[in-house]
Amino acid sequence: MKSILYIEDDLEIGKWVKDDLEARGYKVNWLVSGEKAMSFINDVDLAVLDIMLPGLDGFTIGQRLKKERAEVPILLLSARTAVDDKLQGLQFADDYLTKPFHPEELAARIEVLLRRFGHNLKQEIQLGHIKVLLNENRMIDGRTGKELILTGKQYQIFMFLLKHPNQILTKEQIYEAVWGEPYLEGDKTLMVHIRYLREKIEENPSAPTIIETIRGIGYRIKL
Structure with missing residues (x-):
C-alpha cells in the first residue's frame, strides 16, 4: 500500500480528499499544519501539500521535504492561479494542481507521479563504478x-x-x-560543492562522466 503525506488546513476539503484517497487504496497521513511534516517523510511515497497553511507554508515545507528525501514526489495544491506562484512551486515540486479540483484529477496525477518516480528512481542505481542504494541513502x-x-x-x-x-x-x-533561497548571478557556491562532490565520485574529476557539465547552462546526470 502506497503511503501519502497530505497537509491541508481546510477540514472539509481535507476530509473528503483523505476519504477519497483511502477508498482508492492509499494510506493517508493527514496533517492540518506542517509542524510535524518531517516526522513522516521517511515513511511516505508521495506528499500532497496545500500552499496556504498556518505557520509554515507549503513552499517552505516542500523544500524541506525535498532536501531530506529528494526521491519523494511532491504535488502542490493551491487556490492561487498566478504563473509566478506556479513557477516558484515547480522549482522544487513535481506537479501543481489549482483549486478547485476534481478528485479524479488529483488521483490521476498522484498515479502518474508514483509511476514516474517508481520507474525513474529504482531502489538501486548503477552509475559507472558507483552503486546508489536509495532505500539506504x-x-x-x-x-x-x-x-x-x-x-x-x-x-x-x-x-x-x-x-x-x-x-x-x-x-x-x-x-x-538545495539551498532554498534565490540564486545570485556569479555565486560560486554551487560550483565549489560540485567540484568537491566530483572528487569523491568521479574516476577522473577533471574529466567527469557521472555529473556532466553543460557549458553555459548547468549540469546533468545521464542514466
Whole structure:
C-alpha cells in the first residue's frame, strides 16, 4: 500500500480528499499544519501539500521535504492561479494542481507521479563504478566496495540531479532547490560543492562522466 503525506488546513476539503484517497487504496497521513511534516517523510511515497497553511507554508515545507528525501514526489495544491506562484512551486515540486479540483484529477496525477518516480528512481542505481542504494541513502564505490561519504549539501545536489535523469538543470534550479533561497548571478557556491562532490565520485574529476557539465547552462546526470 502506497503511503501519502497530505497537509491541508481546510477540514472539509481535507476530509473528503483523505476519504477519497483511502477508498482508492492509499494510506493517508493527514496533517492540518506542517509542524510535524518531517516526522513522516521517511515513511511516505508521495506528499500532497496545500500552499496556504498556518505557520509554515507549503513552499517552505516542500523544500524541506525535498532536501531530506529528494526521491519523494511532491504535488502542490493551491487556490492561487498566478504563473509566478506556479513557477516558484515547480522549482522544487513535481506537479501543481489549482483549486478547485476534481478528485479524479488529483488521483490521476498522484498515479502518474508514483509511476514516474517508481520507474525513474529504482531502489538501486548503477552509475559507472558507483552503486546508489536509495532505500539506504548510501553510495558504494564498486572498485573498493567502500561506502562514499558525502556532506549533506553534496548528497542533496547529487539526489536532485538524479531525480531528474537525463535532464539539463540550470545552476539556478539546483541552487534554489538545495539551498532554498534565490540564486545570485556569479555565486560560486554551487560550483565549489560540485567540484568537491566530483572528487569523491568521479574516476577522473577533471574529466567527469557521472555529473556532466553543460557549458553555459548547468549540469546533468545521464542514466
